[in-house]
Amino acid sequence: MEDVKLLGTWASPFSYRVIWALKLKGIDYEYIEQDLSNKSPLLLQSNPVHKKIPVLIHSGKPISESMIILRYLDESWPENYPLLPADPYERAVARFWIKFAEEKLTSAFAIFRTSGEEQEKAVKESLEVMKTLEEHAFGLLLLQEKAFFGGDKVNMVDLAYGVMGYWLDAVEDCTGVKLMDPLKFPLFHGWVNRFNEAPVIKDNLPDREELFAYFKRRREMIVSATSS
Numbered sequence: 001m002e003d004v005k006l007l008g009t010w011a012s013p014f015s016y017r018v019i020w021a022l023k024l025k026g027i028d029y030e031y032i033e034q035d036l037s038n039k040s041p042l043l044l045q046s047n048p049v050h051k052k053i054p055v056l057i058h059s060g061k062p063i064s065e066s067m068i069i070l071r072y073l074d075e076s077w078p079e080n081y082p083l084l085p086a087d088p089y090e091r092a093v094a095r096f097w098i099k100f101a102e103e104k105l106t107s108a109f110a111i112f113r114t115s116g117e118e119q120e121k122a123v124k125e126s127l128e129v130m131k132t133l134e135e136h137a138f139g140l141l142l143l144q145e146k147a148f149f150g151g152d153k154v155n156m157v158d159l160a161y162g163v164m165g166y167w168l169d170a171v172e173d174c175t176g177v178k179l180m181d182p183l184k185f186p187l188f189h190g191w192v193n194r195f196n197e198a199p200v201i202k203d204n205l206p207d208r209e210e211l212f213a214y215f216k217r218r219r220e221m222i223v224s225a226t227s228s
């Protein structure tokens with residue numbers, strides 16, 4: 001058996017990107033839950049720059065940043081469930097949307113951490129990002145009659161945007177901000193529902209109620225810290 005360890009936290013959307021990729025590829029791994037309020041020596045040694053999860057440790061070698069980990073898994077296990085298209089042009093398009101996810105999805109999570117004007121700015125930015133995705137990314141899926149970016153099954157682009165399902169719902173729930181309007185974003189909304197029900201994904205999501213309760217507790221802590 002390969003020596004693969006994943007340092008993560010149960011509620012992190014970024015941990016789930018890696019879990020989905022490991023499961024889709026059928027790679028056995030040991031999951032090591034981290035306490036981010038008291039970071040372990042293993043996490044600090046493995047990701048000394050950002051000190052963040054997820055970290056994948058393959059035969060003792062650490063790799064940080066969820067999307068870099070996914071690329072590493074795809075290059076190291078190319079035969080098991082390839083996560084990127086084989087065609088160079090399609091691959092480039094996939095990488096374009098992955099880069100967009102890495103740069104732009106942060107505003108949706110900023111809504112969770114901010115209030116007042118700062119939060120309004122994050123909401124505005126998120127809605128613009130969602131509009132762009134609706135028109136250009138999910139619009140392309142519709143034109144190509146594809147259920148997922150990987151065609152009839154999820155690929156690395158789907159995994160990059162998968163965090164816009166459960167976790168966006170949790171952000172909406174605890175802040176009262178509504179972003180995912182099915183009338184405004186019907187294609188995006190439809191894709192989220194398909195993604196959450198896709199094989200492997202649907203069996204590897206956190207418990208929704210526990211996730212919502214956790215986000216609610218964290219949000220209350222953020223609000224009371226900023227209002228005192």
Ligand SMILES: N[C@@H](CCC(=O)N[C@@H](CS)C(=O)NCC(=O)O)C(=O)O
Nearest residue numbers: 012014036051052053054065066067
């Ligand atoms: N860009 C990173 C983001 C990872 C991230 O934000 N991890 C959070 C948990 S969700 C973390 O470890 N935070 C600890 C800290 O900021 O001290 C990735 O994609 O892996």
